[in-house]
Amino acid sequence: MSARIMTASRAPVRQSSVRAHNLALVLQTVANSADRPSRAGIAAETGLTRATVSALVDDLIAGGLLTEHDPAPRTGAGRPAAGLALSPSGPAGLGLEINIDYLAATVIDLTGDVRHRFLAQRDQRPLSPASSLAEIGALALQALEAATADGLAVAGAALAVPGLVAPNGIVRVAPNLDWQDVDAPALLHALPGLGDLPIAVDNEANLAALGELRAGGEDTFLYVSGEIGIGAGIVLDGELYRGNRGWSGEIGHVTVYPDGRPCRCGANGCLEQYAGQEAFSTDLDLAASALGIALSAVVNLLDISVIVLGGAYAPEFPRLRAGIEAELARRVLTAGLAPVTLRAATLGADAAVRGAAGAVIQQLIDDPAAFLNGTA
The missing domain is CATH 3.30.420.40 (ATPase, nucleotide binding domain)
Incomplete structure (x- = not known):
């Protein structure tokens, strides 16, 4: 173990760091709750004391991040608790x-x-x-x-x-x-x-992939953004995969036809030249086939079971689906064991x-x- 690691492991935790962590814990608990949790409920869920939660909630309300709602009508014994929610009038x-x-x-x-x-x-x-x-x-x-x-x-x-x-x-x-x-x-x-x-x-x-993740649904999927250019966002177990240098997802420059059309990137036969917005407006069948070829390679490589089509692909999904699924069924090694789910983006063309x-x-x-x- 290096001296630097030893020093870091013995460094004291600052009080401000503890407060920052607990503020985030309380706010995330409210944000992820299906209903409006009370202060007591947050204390029970997080393990923080009621006094600590109350002080943190007061700070979050004062900062405009939380709002406290009147309690629901009493249905049993005891005093009903006020519920907490993210503030629609807070920071945007x-x-x-x-x-x-x-x-x-x-x-x-x-x-x-x-x-x-x-x-x-x-x-x-x-x-x-x-x-x-x-x-x-x-x-x-x-x-x-x-x-x-x-x-x-x-x-x-x-x-x-x-x-x-x-x-x-x-x-x-x-x-x-x-x-x-x-x-x-x-x-x-x-x-x-x-x-x-x-x-x-x-x-x-x-x-766009992060927007789709936030909108709910799967926590592992490939998001494909179809515009004049084509990009992809890879979400694995609820986290965006960026690659070693942060440049993952350039699916538009995956080669689908090696001797095909020249691309602005300098290569030939890139997916963008067959399934970009300008291309699929003239030949939807060819675009669907090219997408299916590229997506099959991604599925075979990463074992992703859900593909989300966004951008200009979202409104065209009913017309693209059959052609893409035909290529996936033919080219994905595990298609017979676990078919790939293909769907349109929840957020449509506004996802990005x-x-x-x-x-x-x-x-x-x-x-x-x-x-x-x-x-x-």
Whole structure:
């Protein structure tokens, strides 16, 4: 055992760390509850003392994260307890999305309800990265103004982009936008009105997968986002799998026909060239077959039993399903033992922008102390 590990293992736990952990524990207990738990119920579930829970709940209510409801009418002996719930008037999350032919912005409150939604249809490919980011910045300001008018304070924003994003938010490459090494957070923060807003940047398919996970259902699935480009988010046991460098999920550049059409990435026969939005609008059968081929490879490799089709695929699901399932049945080794479940995304075409806003909300729920301390 190294000296560094020995030192770390003997380091005292700070009181502030304990409080932060317990605040998150209480807030997560309320967020994950099917009903409105009482303070006593939270104490029983978490193992914290009633006095500790009461103090933490008071802090969360004062910070606008929780609201306390009047107790239900008494049905038996004893005093009924007030129930706790996430506050719909508390801090909100702003989701932003830059895609190939549209921009989107959505404000979601703590309960997950969409409060405002803005969409601008425009081909982004002729624009420079700075111009595209200026346009999404203008849309973000509209959303912030609408949230303010609604009495909501936006705690942060997340931007979804169709490309490879480094942990620091730099877009390393987005082939269909012709972006390379774009410092999206810095460009956004330089825009008027956005300088003080915490902004994260992530791959659009990853954020869409997280949105789908938050919406409920399976905890292991492959989310496929079909736009002009194609991305995928891999969720394993309730966690997003990002890969070694955070760049997993580029299913659009899986080769389906090695001698096929040239792709903007420089290769030939990529899935995007046969099943991207512009391709399936002219030949839906070919798109379904190409998707089935690529998805079969993923299932054989990762043993994933649920595939969720989102983005532009969601409304086209009834017409894509048969062709995809035919290829899965033919190509997946275990198809006869355990057929793959194929379904449309619960959040439809809004999954990425809603997932982006939801990521901000999840961060609040996971670390309420940072928000309460004014560092969120």
